[in-house]
Amino acid sequence: MEQDSKGQAKGALMKSLDNALTLLEQFTPEAPAFGITELATRLGLNKATVFNMLKTLEAHSLVEQLSDTKKYTLGHGIIVLAGTKLAQSELSHVARPHLARLSHETNETTHLAILHRNELLYLEKIESSQPVRVAARIGGRAPLHCTANGKVLLAFQPNEVIEEALRAPRARYTENTIVDPAVLRSQLAEIRQAGYCIEREEFIADIRGIAAPVFDFNGTVIAAIAVVGPSARITEGQIEALVPLTLRTAESISRSLGHKPYKDA
Template sequence: MRAGGESGSTIQSVDRALTVLRLLARHGELGVTEIAAKLKVHKSTAFRLVTTLELHDLVEQHSERGKYRLGVGVLQLAGATTAKLDLVQRAKPVSQRLAEVVGETVNITVLSGHEALYVDQVAGSAALQLHNWVGQRIPLHATSNGKVLLASLSEVRFDELTSGTLKRFTDKTITDRAELRAQVDEVRQRGYAVAIDELEIGLTAIAAPISSADGTVVGSISASGPGFRITPDHVPDVAARVVAAGREVSRRLGWHGH
């Protein structure tokens, strides 16, 4: 296994850190001296690498032997990836049916840092937009998916994710935290969120939560399209279908609520 060097598009320190993780995965536990020898670097360099990884819970030190092993952060990363894949797989048939019924684009998102991350998309028959949003991030405060995710959070977490300036995308974007909090409270009560012209003029989106087996909101499902098709009169009907789809995906994930 190579320690890696800085050439082309690689970064030596990152390459070495990842090599440390692979070494620990292979050997179980290693001391700093052993890691340094295997990487062919000075002991101080190896110490800085494991210390940095330890700060991110990717490695942990055995208190008795002083050796390092993989930390819980690795499990959390793997678990998050598995959960997202499971969500996409279980939501797919539901998303496809919803897209067929409403004729609009259906998206699945999850909370990722301070934004919502698109993890799946299905285009409806009326959708002309061919852009694939999977893998892209959207702001929480200016989208229906984002507001659904915000509605699932504690007050402390809400404050963390909405601190600072809320970016304005259109004249309909909510940039006042108190107003956003009030709208998120309303989302929590009625079970779905609506965003009309908030991210871009002419776009209407309606989202509902997706819950895991323990009732924790793990994502959102939305239907979005142009405002001339999803008119204010049409919103309640689309919302009911989106909410039903969110509950169906939740049941597929083991949720037994109402």
């Protein structure tokens, strides 16, 4: 069956619902508001159709119209839905105290992320108390090929998923970003073998991270945690100390989710 760009069978999609959801996906922190003409251009739809979709979404508080510019932005209904999902998330609930302890021990920011389509999605964060720190937004996304969390998540995927990711275009964010598929493939194998990833200024200049996988009770990697901070603090000597702390935290979260390492089985 023919598939769309998101890998979904076209016959299984309701076109009007798919268009409305695609409309909602246009809103980002960088582009929080749009007019009808802008959305129609982005979606390739006529303005009357976009207008009707917006009015329907507005009736459910999923979008709202700004009084000054008459543009549309996400509505409070999105917050209600997101809050319900977060409240249901056992993973975030279980991981948070472990991330808090790791952040306290390292005095750096800690993240929990999952794989979402072809990116990573931040589910939880504990920010460092230091004046200079790495900030991340819960619900924010980042690339897989140049982040510590992302590489861990990708490394433990089936081979066909890895190869599909390596065939996709990869942006170069810093001079340290690895875009060569052969080099990435080798690095992912090393991460699987070691059980953790060290990322050195590949996504953001002067920022480093250490990440490790989180397993569920079936032994499947369902998330990754990371410690991230400025390179001035996360020195090569500090990395040596952070790796075992990160691994211990990931293992503690995994155990809380019912995972038993092979040595315990």
